[in-house]
Amino acid sequence: xxxxxxxxxxxxxxxxxxxxxxxxxxxxxxxxxxxxxxxxxxxxxxxxxxxxxxxxxxxxxxxxxxxxxxxxxxxxxxxxxxxxxxxxxxxxxxxxxxxxxxxxxxxxxxxxx
Amino acid sequence: xxxxxxxxxxxxxxxxxxxxxxxxxxxxxxxxxxxxxxxxxxxxxxxxxxxxxxxxxxxxxxxxxxxxxxxxxxxxxxxxxxxxxxxxxxxxxxxxxxxxxxxxxxxxxxxxxx
Numbered sequence: 469x470x471x472x473x474x475x476x477x478x479x480x481x482x483x484x485x486x487x488x489x490x491x492x493x494x495x496x497x498x499x500x501x502x503x504x505x506x507x508x509x510x511x512x513x514x515x516x517x518x519x520x521x522x523x524x525x526x527x528x529x530x531x532x533x534x535x536x537x538x539x540x541x542x543x544x545x546x547x548x549x550x551x552x553x554x555x556x557x558x559x560x561x562x563x564x565x566x567x568x569x570x571x572x573x574x575x576x577x578x579x580x581x
Numbered sequence: 582x583x584x585x586x587x588x589x590x591x592x593x594x595x596x597x598x599x600x601x602x603x604x605x606x607x608x609x610x611x612x613x614x615x616x617x618x619x620x621x622x623x624x625x626x627x628x629x630x631x632x633x634x635x636x637x638x639x640x641x642x643x644x645x646x647x648x649x650x651x652x653x654x655x656x657x658x659x660x661x662x663x664x665x666x667x668x669x670x671x672x673x674x675x676x677x678x679x680x681x682x683x684x685x686x687x688x689x690x691x692x693x694x695x
Contacts, residue, residue: 470624470626472624501682503685508687510585510670510685510686510687510688511670511672511683512685513682513683516681516682524681524682558624558625560624569615569630570627571627572625572626574622574623574624575624
């Protein structure tokens with residue numbers, strides 16, 4: 469157990485739907501990162517939050533949004549889902565902004581049918 | 582455009598021998614490099630890192646080498662053990678960009694044969 473908790477582990481939904489992925493960072497970690505891993509792809513950075521504020525944005529689609537709450541957990545919202553959104557979504561956390569070697573959760577596998 | 586490339590999707594090595602995993606990058610702004618290991622159904626786990634001011638970093642059986650002029654890094658595992666069988670991701674970051682997001686390669690699947 470890495471200390472980063474992601475729920476749910478698996479999610480199957482239909483095209484056009486909206487889902488929310490949840491991440492609880494490791495205790496004491498202020499930064500949360502979201503990554504997407506599609507089939508045969510490396511992990512793609514989506515977005516980073518630090519202590520409740522958006523810190524950096526990657527190639528995140530406009531249909532996707534995220535937030536970090538006062539208790540530091542984070543949610544990634546995916547809407548108007550398409551087949552191509554099927555992927556593993558990883559959350560990672562680190563103690564401070566800019567800390568390397570952050571800790572990943574075990575991921576949420578999203579399947580859009 | 583892939584800025585971090587791991588050209589070998591898979592690698593098989595005999596137990597006890599050396600495993601060498603390679604990674605190339607194209608972005609000159611990258612100044613910190615990391616290796617992650619990933620087992621099935623788990624998230625990536627940080628393994629070892631190296632700053633661009635160094636050319637070698639060692640941690641037990643794991644050594645990372647960085648050749649900045651060639652924009653190439655490699656991970657050496659000596660001796661290889663069956664428990665090392667996993668997917669290894671190379672990642673890079675450029676602090677000059679003001680963000681500590683990581684750019685990952687597609688990974689190399691290492692199989693250590695007993």
